[in-house]
Amino acid sequence: MGFQVYDNITSKPINTPKSYGKSIxxxxxxxxxxxxxxxxxxxxxxLSESDGTPSHGLPHDTLIPLLKAIRSEIAMIREILAYVEMRMVGGSLLIIYEADWEKAAVCRSRSILSARRMLRGGERRV
Known part of the structure; x- marks a missing residue:
């Protein structure tokens, strides 16, 4: 579980080494x-230099729907893999998300609209 999270304050990534994930x-x-x-x-x-830029995390009202969507996608992957006959020794999951507050809010709005269209149209993703 090595990863980096973008810091909106410093405009630099905050790195967490793979060793952290292996020792957790x-x-x-x-x-x-x-x-x-x-x-x-x-x-x-x-803060005198404050321009209203948020800290490195996403706001609660953007992050919670994102986490719910990721959880739903992972559940779908697990459901699909349950029907596949294979032997897996190890695996990884790559999660990439937008850390910029404004861009993440736009992405959230788009995904909500897409979900509403799917529900209205009765579409089911496989």
């Missing part, structure tokens, strides 16, 4: 997920 214990999994999916908050107005 089950009791620390929530902390690991919080590092990968941090909840952001606006920078306090007290």
């Amino acid at each position: 214990k089950p009791s620390e999994l929530a902390e690991g997920l919080a590092r990968f999916f941090p909840i952001g908050s606006p920078i306090p107005a007290l």
